[in-house]
Amino acid sequence: MNRIAWFVNEAWRGLWFHRSTTWTALLSVFGSFLVLGVFLLFTANVQHALNSLGDRREVVVYLRDSATPDDREALIAALDSLYGVATYVSRERAWEEFAKELGGTELLEAVGQNPLPASIRLKLRPEFLNFKAMEKLSDTLAAQPSVEEVRFGGEWVQRLDSFIATLRFVDLAIGIVVALSVIFVVANTIRLAFIARRETMRIMALVGASNGFIFAPLVLEGVIAGLIAAALAIGVIHGAAAYLDGRPVDILPLPLSWNVLFVAGAMLLGLLGAVVALVPLTRKH
Amino acid sequence: MIRMTRVAKRYGAEEALADLDWEVGEGEFCVVHAPSGAGKTTLLRLLTMEILPTEGQVQVGSFVSGRASKGQRAQLRRTLGVVYEDFKLLQDRDVFENVALVLRTQGVWDRPTLERRVEEALARVGLPGRGRSLPRELSGGQKQRAAIARAIVHQPLVLLADEPTGSLDPRSASEIIDLLFEIHASGAAVVLATKDEPLAERLGARGVRVVDLVEGRLVPYVGGTV
Numbered sequence: 001m002n003r004i005a006w007f008v009n010e011a012w013r014g015l016w017f018h019r020s021t022t023w024t025a026l027l028s029v030f031g032s033f034l035v036l037g038v039f040l041l042f043t044a045n046v047q048h049a050l051n052s053l054g055d056r057r058e059v060v061v062y063l064r065d066s067a068t069p070d071d072r073e074a075l076i077a078a079l080d081s082l083y084g085v086a087t088y089v090s091r092e093r094a095w096e097e098f099a100k101e102l103g104g105t106e107l108l109e110a111v112g113q114n115p116l117p118a119s120i121r122l123k124l125r126p127e128f129l130n131f132k133a134m135e136k137l138s139d140t141l142a143a144q145p146s147v148e149e150v151r152f153g154g155e156w157v158q159r160l161d162s163f164i165a166t167l168r169f170v171d172l173a174i175g176i177v178v179a180l181s182v183i184f185v186v187a188n189t190i191r192l193a194f195i196a197r198r199e200t201m202r203i204m205a206l207v208g209a210s211n212g213f214i215f216a217p218l219v220l221e222g223v224i225a226g227l228i229a230a231a232l233a234i235g236v237i238h239g240a241a242a243y244l245d246g247r248p249v250d251i252l253p254l255p256l257s258w259n260v261l262f263v264a265g266a267m268l269l270g271l272l273g274a275v276v277a278l279v280p281l282t283r284k285h
Numbered sequence: 286m287i288r289m290t291r292v293a294k295r296y297g298a299e300e301a302l303a304d305l306d307w308e309v310g311e312g313e314f315c316v317v318h319a320p321s322g323a324g325k326t327t328l329l330r331l332l333t334m335e336i337l338p339t340e341g342q343v344q345v346g347s348f349v350s351g352r353a354s355k356g357q358r359a360q361l362r363r364t365l366g367v368v369y370e371d372f373k374l375l376q377d378r379d380v381f382e383n384v385a386l387v388l389r390t391q392g393v394w395d396r397p398t399l400e401r402r403v404e405e406a407l408a409r410v411g412l413p414g415r416g417r418s419l420p421r422e423l424s425g426g427q428k429q430r431a432a433i434a435r436a437i438v439h440q441p442l443v444l445l446a447d448e449p450t451g452s453l454d455p456r457s458a459s460e461i462i463d464l465l466f467e468i469h470a471s472g473a474a475v476v477l478a479t480k481d482e483p484l485a486e487r488l489g490a491r492g493v494r495v496v497d498l499v500e501g502r503l504v505p506y507v508g509g510t511v
Binding site for chain 2: 002003013014017018200203204205206207208209210211
């Protein structure tokens, strides 16, 4: 058995031999990761909701009646290449849509001729989905000779931006508190598990084992415990999200990349927790 | 081999050892006799450099207290064999793994080599073929034999034994002492600490140097067998 295999085997032996401590530690770390996972699920769903809200932001460019098809096509091409997806809405189509929204054509027929202008609806790329960028774009477009007016719901966009910023701040603040709590719980749980191994560590030191030799399997134990606890937490979160989906609200599962990051982060946390727990012990050996 | 020069060890206000000068030569067998709490274990822990003297200097081979780093102190322990009253076997692994641990700390990872050397050590202490036994499956005497196998598997120049017969029945104790003599005969220096006066007497009668630890100082054994 080579050195690395032996250290892995030692870590597994430690977890298996001290089963009661291991279970206690795993449950405790699992609980912490579950809280973190639920928070991440909440964040993922909030982010999705915010993106959906943000997607509704669009700029409507009303064209002058005097704008020629060439002017229009040139403007659409420029908007397409620079800002997002531009869709032309003719006067007739605008009329049809308006009629559809009103639920009938009787009232409109009383107006006589179609008063609605042709327009270009611009679905912006994500980097332009904020008030400042939209305002700047609106000013630029309004200066075009073929443009009559530009609307983007400035006040609504401003309120939405502010709401998103507040929500992200609250989410980040809660995230930091949860992450710190998880680090604290993991480090202390691992510390308690290691305290139960003091005699083993002492005996190893007495036969001449170096700190690295003694602590490497323990650090590996932290990583393995992090992996197991995170995998369990992810499983429970996915199961719960699937069960609760649509009762009453739709719940999106954690994206795959988040799952991978979550497990990798948990293993890193297990490693750091083990290192933090072991630092005071290195002075004794 | 071992030299203690004006060594004192204090735990707070309590003085365990005071102004102690002592030497053990290469291949020598020396017994330190003292009642419980007199400082025998402190003396042995100073030799393993598990603790450092409050004053004075401890030298074991080329390792000198005060000058040895933590890493060097671990290195020193790899050159020693130590046997304890409570065996200090790791309960989570079998005898083979307990004994092989010492070799692994020294960088021996090759399985055939480990198996050969561990089996040789076990055979030497009278436990051939017991490598797969767990410590809890062994009697007290067998546990101590396994602990001795662990202490000699790397052929140390010094074997330290702290009350090696303290928790054994008379017959097992006698066998363990015979085993220590065999190890000594193969060239290792042996330092044995005991509170057992009849044992000290018997060892003195077999030509072993016996010293008493009295009020933190080593003095010739009052039995006069020096």
